[in-house]
Structure formats: C-alpha cells, structure tokens
Amino acid sequence: MADHAHDDDTPEALRTEALETLLREKGVVDAATIDAVIRVYEEDVGPLNGAKVVARAWIDPAYRARLLADGTRAIAELGFAGPQGEHMVVVENTPTVHNVVVCTLCSCYPWPVLGLPPSWYKDPAYRSRVVRAPRALLAEMGLALDETVDIRVWDSSAEVRYLVLPERPTGTEHLGEGELAALVTRDTMIGVAKVKASS
C-alpha cells in the first residue's frame, strides 16, 4: 500500500520514510515489493512451520534422524527454506540435556521455521544473560530446570541458525501429527520453555 499511514511521526518513522522515498525515486525499490515482503513475514512465515518440523520428527524416527544429521535439508523436505535458514542445525532436548538458542551479537534467528524473533530475543538483557547465567534466566522465564540437567547455549551466527527439537511430552501418544504440532510453541523451539501435553 503506497498510501500507508504516516500517523507515526517519530524521528525513526520519518527517517525510514525518507529512505523509502529516496530509494523509490531512484527506482531501486518499490512499495509493492516492500508490501509483499512484509505480508510474508506477518502472515505466512512463523513458528507454525517449525512446529510442523518438530511434530514430524516426533512421529517419524527416520525423519528425526535426517533432521539431526542435516537440519537444512530435512526442513526443506517439508517445504521450509529461505533467507536466514540456509544453514540450520537442530539440537535435541533430552531428559538430561536442555538446549537454548541466542544470538549474542545481534538477532540471528531461523526465519523460515520461526518467523521473526520476539522482542525479548533481541533484548540486550537476554542476549548477555543467557550466556552468563542460563539456569537463572530460564527460571525467571518460567522454566525451572533441575540442577542435574546440562544446559547448552547455542550462539547463532551468520553461518549457523539453531532450532531446538523439544521433548515430546508424555501423554501425547494418541495424538496425530497436526495435533502434536499445535502443542509446539515458538518458545519451546528457542529453548526457553517445554512443550506441555495440552495447549
């Protein structure tokens, strides 16, 4: 929408609008392309994609093995690929190992399977504290892990994006793939929560 609202006249809003105006005048970008990009990330790409990957891994041991061996390829099998998802590594939670993902330098995040990161993921507090004191931070976020659980923190980079394969909760043996996917939240795939048997 070329006539997008200008209600928000903060310095950042004006500066962003100025850049877009200048670049459109130069013909290097057009409003329709920008609109299309935004629509994809607001409406189509999101944690639901990752949830489907997780559910498939839970019900299909062969897929799970492929996923852990080559995350990018196994995720692409389900049709999820694209920018910021070119080099995916999937790390598996077990009763004794808990994985959690961060990007300490900026905000690297696997867009094709999780969409865009939540605000707390980009926050300086999360980015520094999850490395220094992961157990305490996870507890503050509502995930109290036993002292015996080994916490592994994965720092995303330009080269690698991580996705946590959470544990399948007990009591879900009767559920189908779609029902399982509905249990899997974004936070469980970043590693700051566990999947619960009922949503």
Place this chain on the structure above:
Amino acid sequence: MSDEPRLDVAGAAAPPRRNGELVFAAPWESRLFGMTLALHRAGLFAWDEFRERLIAEITAWERAHPTRDEWSYYARWLAALESLLVAKGLCAPAQIDACVTALAARPPGHDH
C-alpha cells in the same frame, strides 16, 4: 537470497497460529524491515554486509547506554541500513536530512 521463503498454506490439519505474536511494534518497523529485504533481494548488498553494520550499531549503542534505557532494536537496524546505503552511494546524508525535514513539515492529515 535467491530463495523466496515458501509459503505454508497448509490445509485442514494445520494448527492455528496461536503461537504467533505481533511482529512489529510500529508501522515504520515493518516498512524498514520490508525495505531492507527488498533492497537485498534486488542485489544491492550482501546480507552479511548489513549484518556486520547491525552488529556494530548494536555494540556501539550498548557501550554508550550501560543501563540500556530506551533500547530500540529497529532504531539500530535503521542506523545500520542508513550507513550501508550511504557507503554504497545510494543515499547521501544531506539528502536524507533534507527529505526528513520536508516530511516533517507536512501539514497534519497529509496522509489521509
């Protein structure tokens, strides 16, 4: 970024997007994000060129703001994109400032 993110328009078995959330806090954030991806897709820069500047902007901001008040991720993103566009010769700082001034001087209700 040769690959377009493939859309997932799954059928009846698709769970609702209950774990989705508001992605952008303000319209300018989404314009900025969309513009950055569109420019990258048009081949005007490599993603790592942008990422390096984003990291530099975030690091500089965190050094300058030890208490981290008024943190805005997309404000850092904006600074990174602007510096990249200037470095690429696509925009000049004075040109951007002039455009901002002109936009700010618009009468109220200009957009409706």
